[in-house]
Amino acid sequence: MRSFHALIIVSCLLFLVAGAGAEPTVAPGYTLETFNTPGAAFAGVSRDGGGLLVSDLESGRLYRRGTDGKLVAFGPVFPHGLDVIGDPTGPYRVVRVGDVLVVAQGWTPVNSDEGPLDHALVAIDAAGQARVISSDFWNPFDFIVAGGTYYVIDSARNSVERVQADGRKSTLMAFRRMGEAAAALRSLSPTEFAEGNSYEVDAVPTGIALRDGRLYIALFGGFPFLAGAGKIVSIPAAGDASKPQLDVKGLNAPVGIAFDNYGEMLVLEHGTYNQKEGFRKGSGRLLKLNKLTPDRKIILDGLTRPVSVLVWDERRLVVSDLGGNLHLLTRESAR
Known part of the structure; x- marks a missing residue:
């Protein structure tokens, strides 16, 4: 806990607070400190001891932020650039797994x-050497590890893959395309989408979390990224995963999911989309969902293209975004 406080204090001196806009x-009941690294596009965040x-x-770099607040690069330079729709691709996630760090590396830049x-x-070892566990993916966006098994989201294949430590892989779940009513699509193009028809978009799974033996998956929803079309579904980590359970609907492009220390679900929304502007500035937000009621509470609003949410401890959260920001959110008092 002290290391987190030191990280915040020193970071105030070393990084610029996010500026314009x-x-x-x-x-x-919450306080927020936002730190910006100019030119960066932060994606995955995870805890590594006190760092x-x-x-x-x-x-294309991995960084460790220690108790002195400095960002220190390590490991190889991963492939990076723009993907086929103009978004950045590269090392999406990095997570400590035993004595190695495991990275989910995105698809080839165009x-x-x-x-x-x-x-x-x-896998990256202590000497910074890279070893491929498996490259049998299209776009591995997120993963978790449990009991030595990796559960990997392949966003381009619309699937959840189960990967063993030796690289053996099997598909746990492949998501069907999601139907959308023409009425919603007509707001984007009244002439293209006729009344009475329905349309399908890719599910585009993004974030994943494990809770009480179930895998919870955020379904971002494919282009044109309709407001309210995102969902959270869950499947058993072991056993029959053929019928996902719908847990949450009506979300705006959910990209990250986590559970706090009290078992409440946190959902990070990437935002709302406009064909002229892309994802609107300030339309991303972090929601807390009550586990006993359908209540949703916005605990962080006005984000631009957020990517990941990390539960640091019972009071603290970290949120990253593509603008090079790290948002450090603290609840003022514990329950």
Whole structure:
């Protein structure tokens, strides 16, 4: 806990507070400190003892933030650049697994030749050497590890993959396309989408979390990324996963999911989409869902293109975004 306080205090001196435009806002009872690294595009965040692991899509580097608050790069430079729709691709996630760090590396950038680390789950040893666990993915966006088994989200294949430590892989769940009513699509293009018809979009799974033997998966929803079309579904980590359970609906492009120390679900929404602007500035938010009621509470609002949420401890959360921001959210008092 002390290391987290030191990280915040020193970071105030070392990093610029995110500048132009409206600042994110927090719910009553929380405080927020936002730190910006110019030119970065932060994606995955995870805890490594008292330090914070961060992946940067802009540089293809992994960073560790220790108790002195400094970002220190380590490991290889991963492939990075823009994907086929113009979004950054590179090392999406980095997580400590025993004596190695495991990275989910995205698909090949459009202007690059395919390399051995592309679209792969990669282990980095203490010497910084990379070993590919499996590259049999299209776009591995997120993963968790439980009991020595990796559960990997392949966003491009719309699937959850189960991967053993030796690289053996099987598909746990492949999501069907999701139907959308033409009425919602007509707001985007009244002439293209006729009344009375329905349309299907890819499910696009993104975030994943494990709770009480079930895997919870955020379904972002494919283009045109309709407001309210996102969902959270769950499947058993072991056993029959053929029928996912719908847990939450009506979300705006959910990209990250976690559970706090009290068992309440946290959902990070990437935001709402406009065909002219893309994902709107300030439309991302972090929701807390009551586990006993359908109540949803916005605890962090006004985010622009957030990617990951990390539960640091019973009071603290970390949220990353593609603008190079780390948002450190603290509840003022424990329950």
